[in-house]
Amino acid sequence: QQQxxxxxxxxxxxxxxISIINCAYENTAFDYFPWYxxxxxxxxxxxxxxxxxxxxxxxxxxxxxxxxxxxxxSLHIMDSQPGDSATxxxxxxxxxxxYSTLTFGKGTMLLVSP
Amino acid sequence: DGGITQSPKYLFRKEGQNVTxxxxxxxxxxxxxxxxxxxxxxxxxxxxxxxxxDFQKGDIAEGYSVSREKKESFPLTxxxxxxxxxxxxxxxxxxxxxxxxxEAFFGQGTRLTVV
Numbered sequence: 540q541q542q543x544x545x546x547x548x549x550x551x552x553x554x555x556x557i558s559i560i561n562c563a564y565e566n567t568a569f570d571y572f573p574w575y576x577x578x579x580x581x582x583x584x585x586x587x588x589x590x591x592x593x594x595x596x597x598x599x600x601x602x603x604x605x606x607x608x609x610x611x612x613s614l615h616i617m618d619s620q621p622g623d624s625a626t627x628x629x630x631x632x633x634x635x636x637x638y639s640t641l642t643f644g645k646g647t648m649l650l651v652s653p
Numbered sequence: 654d655g656g657i658t659q660s661p662k663y664l665f666r667k668e669g670q671n672v673t674x675x676x677x678x679x680x681x682x683x684x685x686x687x688x689x690x691x692x693x694x695x696x697x698x699x700x701x702x703x704x705x706x707d708f709q710k711g712d713i714a715e716g717y718s719v720s721r722e723k724k725e726s727f728p729l730t731x732x733x734x735x736x737x738x739x740x741x742x743x744x745x746x747x748x749x750x751x752x753x754x755x756e757a758f759f760g761q762g763t764r765l766t767v768v
Contacts, residue, residue: 548693573756582657582743582759583696628695640686640711641757645695 542566543631545644552651558616560647562629565610569633573641574603574614577626586627587614619651656680659744659760665768666731666738674729674763676744683748685727686757689713690741699742702727731765739767 544563552558562572573588589596589603589612596603602615616623629644657678666672678685684703688696698711702721716735721727727746731738744760 545695575759580762582659582745582761584759585756588756640698640701643688643696645693 542642543629543644545629545647547647548645549648550650552616552619552649554619554621554651554653556619556651558614558619558623558649558651560614560627560629560649561611562613562631562644563609563611564631566631566633566642567610569631569642571632572603572605572612573630573632574601575628575630575643577628577646579625583628616649619649621651621653624649624651657744657746657758657760659742659763661763662761664763664765666765667768669733671730671732672765674731674742674744674765676727676729676760677725678727678744678746678758679725680746680748680758681724682746682758683724684746685721686745686747687711687717687719687727687729688743688745690743690762696743699729738765740765 546561574586575583576586577583587598587601589605591607594605600617605612626646626648628646630641632641660675686701687699690696697713699717700708700711700719702708705724708719708721718730742763745757747757
């Protein structure tokens, strides 16, 4: 059972365009939603994260939008650059009490064409 | 530099052979994890450990074993019982306690191939 569904599997965007990756979850106990970026042959690295008490978080060209009622969250990359070409994973973690691990989506391979 | 070191970067295993992947961290993190990554499958949790001498099975623990004798080290053994071990293996660590939402730091991975 996949607890975090991510789409699309792959995405091609022109330089300067907006890249949008979507994730949906079922478990209402999730309360932490990070996005990780992974370049080929490397380990993932945290890009940006959000908690459900806010609907949006922005860091530079990267924005997370969070819709708690729909149980969806998305990553927007503004002014996409060739250097953004990587695989992006959304993840979810919870509940707040006790200990829990990250559940990852299956990933989106982004290619930004020059 | 603080971080997570995985070794080796590439590993080849013969059929029926056990192999051990190394993971060392100097971030003073309590929690450590092993993930398996296959194309189009995302990251799937194999084992995790919150504290020394304790570890828990993840979603796909069959055919794998771990130990946590030191805070800094969390080696993963891929046993002959793992029928499809060819994959990219990632080790990660994170701090625990307040604030709870702490970043997970990943190593550079070990690519295991069965020959």
